[in-house]
Amino acid sequence: MIAIGFEGSANKIGIGILEHTASGEAVVLANVRRTYITPPGQGFLPKDTAVHHRQHVLALVKEALAVAKIKPSQIDCICFTKGPGMAAPLISVALVARTLSLIWKKPLVGVNHAIGHIEMGRMITGAQNPIVLYVSGGNTQVIAYSEKRYRIFGEAIDIAVGNCLDRFARIVGLPNDPAPGYNVEQCAKRGKTFVELPYGVKGMDVSFSGILTFIESVAEDKLKKGLVTVDDLCYSLQETLFAMLVEITERAMAHVGSSEVLIVGGVGSNVRLQEMMESMVKDRGGRLFATDERFCIDNGLMIAQAGALMYATGIVTELENTNCTQRYRTDDVYVAWRE
Amino acid sequence: MATVVPVKQGAEARLLDIDFGGRPAFAKQRFKKAYRHPVLDERLTARRVTQEARTMLRLRRAGIDAPALFLLDTANSIIYVERIEGDTVRDVLRGGVDDAQFEAIARAIGADLAKIHDMDLIHGDLTTSNMMLRHGTRKLVWIDFGLSYTSTLAEDKGVDLYVLERAIQSTHPNQAKAMVRHAGRAWRGTLLTPWNKFDGIIRQYTADSKNAQPVIRKFEEVRLRGRKRTAFG
Numbered sequence: 001m002i003a004i005g006f007e008g009s010a011n012k013i014g015i016g017i018l019e020h021t022a023s024g025e026a027v028v029l030a031n032v033r034r035t036y037i038t039p040p041g042q043g044f045l046p047k048d049t050a051v052h053h054r055q056h057v058l059a060l061v062k063e064a065l066a067v068a069k070i071k072p073s074q075i076d077c078i079c080f081t082k083g084p085g086m087a088a089p090l091i092s093v094a095l096v097a098r099t100l101s102l103i104w105k106k107p108l109v110g111v112n113h114a115i116g117h118i119e120m121g122r123m124i125t126g127a128q129n130p131i132v133l134y135v136s137g138g139n140t141q142v143i144a145y146s147e148k149r150y151r152i153f154g155e156a157i158d159i160a161v162g163n164c165l166d167r168f169a170r171i172v173g174l175p176n177d178p179a180p181g182y183n184v185e186q187c188a189k190r191g192k193t194f195v196e197l198p199y200g201v202k203g204m205d206v207s208f209s210g211i212l213t214f215i216e217s218v219a220e221d222k223l224k225k226g227l228v229t230v231d232d233l234c235y236s237l238q239e240t241l242f243a244m245l246v247e248i249t250e251r252a253m254a255h256v257g258s259s260e261v262l263i264v265g266g267v268g269s270n271v272r273l274q275e276m277m278e279s280m281v282k283d284r285g286g287r288l289f290a291t292d293e294r295f296c297i298d299n300g301l302m303i304a305q306a307g308a309l310m311y312a313t314g315i316v317t318e319l320e321n322t323n324c325t326q327r328y329r330t331d332d333v334y335v336a337w338r339e
Numbered sequence: 340m341a342t343v344v345p346v347k348q349g350a351e352a353r354l355l356d357i358d359f360g361g362r363p364a365f366a367k368q369r370f371k372k373a374y375r376h377p378v379l380d381e382r383l384t385a386r387r388v389t390q391e392a393r394t395m396l397r398l399r400r401a402g403i404d405a406p407a408l409f410l411l412d413t414a415n416s417i418i419y420v421e422r423i424e425g426d427t428v429r430d431v432l433r434g435g436v437d438d439a440q441f442e443a444i445a446r447a448i449g450a451d452l453a454k455i456h457d458m459d460l461i462h463g464d465l466t467t468s469n470m471m472l473r474h475g476t477r478k479l480v481w482i483d484f485g486l487s488y489t490s491t492l493a494e495d496k497g498v499d500l501y502v503l504e505r506a507i508q509s510t511h512p513n514q515a516k517a518m519v520r521h522a523g524r525a526w527r528g529t530l531l532t533p534w535n536k537f538d539g540i541i542r543q544y545t546a547d548s549k550n551a552q553p554v555i556r557k558f559e560e561v562r563l564r565g566r567k568r569t570a571f572g
Contacts, residue, residue: 144509151509157498157564194378201486203464203502239376246374247350254350255468255510279374 001076002029003311004064005304006057008093009085009113010137011036011044013053015064016301017075020308026123029068031294031301032060040175043166050088057096064300072104079307082110082317083328084138090324098322109307110317113298114139114330117264118150119309120302125289127262131252133245133277134330136265136298137162137181140245141330142204142252148335153255154204154248161241162267164208168237171216172223172230179297184234185270191235193228199240204248204255211240242273246280259286269296309337351387351485356422359409363422367391368415369485387485388416394460394484395420401458403451404473404480423482424474429467432511442539444472447479449543452503455481456496457549463487465503467510493550497557500544504537504562 007014014033020026036052038044065072080097081090101108118132132143132150140156159167162181169180174187198214200207215237222228249261261281267273274290281288295301313336347354355366369384388411398405407421426434428444436444448470455462462469463486471480490496545551 152505153509154505157501157561194376196378196382199379199383202498203466203486203506205498205502205505207498239379243372243375243379247372251350255466276374280372283373 001308001312002070002074003077003079003109003304003308004075005111005116005300005302005307006078006080006093006097007113007116007298007300007303008053008057008089009081009083010089010298011038011049011052012298013056013060013089013093014298014300014303015057015060016299016304017064017068017070018301018304018308020312026305026308028301029070030064031299032063032067033297033299034060035178037177040173041170042176043170046086046088049086050092053089053092057093061096061100072100072106075104075106077109077307077311077316078104078106079109079111079303079311080322081113081116081303081324082322083325084113085324085326087324087326090326094322094324098319101319107311107316108319108322109311109315110322111303111306111310112328112330112333113303114141114143115150115333115335116302116306118143118262118330119306120295120299121262121264121289121291123305124291124295125262127260127287127289129258130260130262130289131249131256131258133249133261133263133268134265135161135245135263135267135273137166137267139265140206140208142248143330144252144256144258145335145338146256148338150330150333150335152329152331153252154206157202157205157207158209159212161206161208161245162265164212164241165237165267167212168215168233171219172233174230179266181267181270184238185272187231187234188238188272189235190231191229191233193232193236194239195222195228195232195236197236197240199244201244201247204251206244206248208241211237238270238272242270242276245273246276249277250280250284253284253286259284260289261286262289264291264296266293266297269293313337357419359419362409363424364409364419365406365422366417366419368417370416384416385413388413388418390487391484392418394487397458397460398455398481401454403454404478405484406480406482423471423480425471425480426474427468428470428472428479429510431472432467444479445537445539446543449540449545450547451479451481452500452540453544453547453551456499456544456554459489459491461488461490461495461499463499463502465499466506493553493557494561496550496554497559497561500541500554500558501561503540507537 001020005016012035016031017029034056078101134141138160140161141152142154143150165184166180174183198210278288352367352369357364357366392411395405395408410419469483
């Protein structure tokens, strides 16, 4: 069975094609992507992001088919991100999926973006039943599977961790190319002085907005006086934010009794986060599963993978139900494909 | 203090079964976290050890049941506390309780929590694993105060309630169904969602707390932030 996946919920437009063989193996045939990059100090606005996606999507479809060396007729289902995400970009991509479904006469499968990340991570790493830390520009969730749902044990109660990193990068003028978080990570490697920041763990939930406000004032004050460097602040911010994430992940492991951890989402490609998590997981005698930027960061393949699993259990989204939704909880999805 | 038997290792502390001058006790030792920056680690551990001891004392003085504090060893990050003979509320709920039993537990939680918040104490880690029922009396005991702190803000109290609601929803997703079976009233199934069960706690809290209104308003605000916040990326 061959599935094609369309993802465009934020500033990346990605198309992936994969095949589930008769033996149950998943083979990656194509995974292509374009990223909408804004000037330093600016975020991406929904309207402009949608324009970007519309400009690239058709060329990407051709590219994906060429890389995969398949014809549209060989495809079994067309998967697209139903949500959560920014409305205009989501809609621009869903429109293409719908149109191709009519032209190619193939069924549609609407996929929850978070479920895409989780299923992609499980497929690539082979993790069986891990505690999932899903960290990106829009999401911070600690997830465990139980009784047919991916249940959210902990999450950010205000802004997402990636959003906190991105906004800090903009405050200190770091470029958005290739990604603001990536540039924070590089600066952090050169940081020496640890600046104490607020620490916002609330049970298994976390809060980041206070930290952002605090570091903003530190940047305003101490940075100008030359008491700290941008590198120091990046370093301190990462150490603090990631310690919080590792802590709530560990708490979820202890609570659920699991020894595996899977990190997914764009922030999951941060090597320092992976190191810290590895250290905690090792101390508990468990295993860490992580992926690199090809699979961590939003991509079409993850939508194809989750969609293919859904399609195999008989789930198809009828054309009239292919609307998008900005708000779509991870635990809203009934996970028919797992025991 | 004589024999030392390790019992269990939590996320950040090790519990040792000990005998403290003839009384059954736990030695709870918080250990270093290698993944954390040493400055941050030291600060967090020191704060949590003292905060835990402080909160236990305050609660007991206010007549809310918590383990008795025997000794505080800040140098080694160990507290020596009474070993509670009982079951966690988590295990009790998972074991299956009938409507009346559940209602009684929910009311006890709501009543105590109102008192705790009225003292401007925030638990910080409210889960059903951090509440116990004593063997024999079946009275509610609160444990694990490492994340507790003092605050007068309705926001902090609202978040405390939100954390508890989330913990109940994620830990006991099928509790409602199990209860329906137990009570043999399948037709009431739709009423017995985890949310409605949590309602019992909130009802009692609202009735008892002197400051319920702004806290509940904040709680509802926080809940909207979590559940309906736009999420992408």
